[in-house]
Amino acid sequence: MFQKILIANRGEIALRVIRACREMGIRSVAVHSTADSDAMHVRLADESVCIGPPPSSQSYLAFPNIISACEITGADAIHPGYGFLSENASFVQIVEDHGLAFIGPTAEHIRVMGDKIAAKETMKALGVPCVPGSDGGVPDVETARIVADQIGYPVIVKATAGGGGRGMKLAPTADDLEHAFQTARSEAKAAFGNDEVYLEKYLTRPRHIEVQVFGDGKGRAVHLGERDCSLQRRHQKVMEEAPGPAITAEMRAHIGKVCADAVAGINYIGAGTIEFLYEDGEFFFIEMNTRLQVEHPVTEAVFGVDLVREQIRVAQGEPMSFVQDELEVLGHAIEVRINAEKLPNFTPSPGNVGMYHAPGGLGVRMDSALYSGYTIPPYYDSLVAKLIVRGRDRPEALSRLQRALSELVIEGIDTTLPLFDALLREPAIQTGSYDIHWLEKWLAGNLE
Template identity: 70%
Template sequence: MFQKILIANRGEIALRVLRACKELGIQTVVVHSTADADAMHVRLADESVCIGPPPSRDSYLNIHQIVAACEITGADAVHPGYGFLSENAKFADILAAHNITFIGPSGDHIRIMGDKIEAKRTAKRLGIPVVPGSDGAVTDQKEARRIAAEIGYPVIIKASAGGGGRGMKVALTEADLEVALQTASTEAGAAFGDDAVYIEKYLEKPRHIEVQVFGDGFGRGVHFGERDCSLQRRHQKVWEEAPSPALNAEERARIGGICAKAIADLGYSGAGTIEFLYENGEFYFIEMNTRLQVEHPVTEAITGIDLVHEQIRVASGGGLSVKQEDIKFNGHAIECRINAEDPRTFTPSPGTITHFHTPGGLGIRVDSGVYSGYKIPPYYDSLIGKLIVHGRNRVECMMRLRRALDEFVVDGIKTTLPLFRDLVGNADIANGDYDIHWLEKYVAKEE
């Protein structure tokens, strides 16, 4: 087991990883920017190192400074959390070159899954169902028209190196295709330094289903069930639940088994999430995230397994602590991402939190690194906390969630709490009847 882990992140995820390390008796080091000097994870860590000014490029994305912090403190492993350098293959490679363990998959696996085109090819080879579309990058209009005609309109143009909804354009008809292709390619080049795009069939009312997987790096793989992440705005998830209200036990076992086998065959090590669009009983691979997910607590709630403990165990060479038959699913869990944003326009709302009170009681968990008097900096992601609620079934979970949202108090800034209080009383949400477009339509209707 590791002696000392450096946590290369901030906010609630840094605190989440820190807690896991303390439970395992592992010393902790956190890095922070000058803007985060008073953050909770900095206060609670055994050691902290300031690595630069507020901009991420000068601090949390500064590989040289993070490696230097490892060497200064004697950290023998790095947990990257999510975001920042968590899916940076170069970072993983550099740590390996310095004999520091990256708590995550190999640089090669990060590279494969970070390239959307190569990821799709790999998924297809591993037996994972994929969305019909081009086999690789589309380079000209003639080829684009041929592929679109074969798979049928509407189609979606996606950046190969993309994420977060950038470099994505929908063409409803052939007349839309030329502009969509050019716009997506231009956006991709500006956002990612790579203008390669590909074409897929556009599914009109799908759900977003993702499967939590783990590999031990030696040919064993397991799945921890699925999460439904269909409530999104601007391709960003805001509400996640497990299990999905849309799947039955047979579908769950089928897609979980496919994903676990794929991870084993790939020789993958650590946590990963295989994401799908799901429509009319069929699953279509869209991407794989080679890291811990923001929404991992709902999986922990229904399985009783600490996924960060599992990450650390696998990275240290201890293998998986469970076999597939050991993983049981219990009840239902929902996570609401509490952001420092206007609940209607989603405009960021940095500032000082004047009062912060979290709900409690049976089945309630709040992952947050903020406190009364804490100043939300304007430089980073707007997530300030996650409310995770667990019940014996979805009905009990929703009842408990409604009560917990009423108890949650964040004063001094705008947050998305009012949005969730609205959603928990909505009939479609209560019935689990929604798709990936539902939330944006709902917000537009309310404006």
């Protein structure tokens, strides 16, 4: 049993893990840069250690600093949260080499799923449906043309080590392929130090559907339904909901079983998310995230489970506290990501927070590290809060979200709150009839 867990992260996700630790009677250690000395996660943890200056490379991404913090405090496990080192296989290996527990999947699972081609090959072998595309990396434009002719245009060129929309370029026709190919390779080299790319068929009006899975590392796994994450700007999710408005109970049971069987087949441990493009009744695998997702609260809301608590349980050798037959969708949940950004251009807006008032009431959850007087540093991601609501059905959840947004007060900085006020008035949002391209098109005509 873990006695003390170090959280190798910051902000609201660090708070989320600290709260789970406290409920389980486990002491928590916060790490922080000098820019985060007054952060809420530092205030609420049982102990805290400064691990370096503001740049992430010298603090939150510095392996030796985090391992040293464990040694200083006597922590016996590390929870990575999401982002930063959560999907860094080398870090996981170093953690284990130092006799510490990593609360998450194995280094090998992270390594395989972090390579888009290896992940696709693995999932295909496990029976997960995949997007038509190249069998591996594509070395040159001539080979790319052969593959594109086989699968048909439009195609998308993707970096094998990609993420966050970088190293991804669309080629609507054969005339566009060479430019897309070379641009994607250049971006991939600059962003990831790896210029290998592959090709996939480009779906015209898909939804982004992700299935939450959880394994115990011993061949047992479950799924916790799906989330619809189709509202995206520049490949970054803006709003998520569960269950998906376009997914039936029969579809959920089918694709959920496929995913649960797949992760059970590789003895996966902990939380993971298998992401799909969904179009015309078909699911196509795109990637697996081997970590807790930003949007995990909507799944917790409709299934009544604590995913962080489960992560800790299985990491210390305990069984999952539920089986598949006990997991049932109850109601509907929606999460909106609130960023410290100035509209309409979404430029970062760090600074001092004046008055801060979180909404409350039935079915409302606010995950945030904000407080009145806090100064948001300019060095990190602009996400400052997640507002999650749950209702008996989707209309009630939407109504509750509108009410909660009207109560939320964040003064002193610009935020993306006005975006959600406007979105909730749109018929496509009210009916759930949107795809992954809808928000970009809407923004072009309404904000940008």
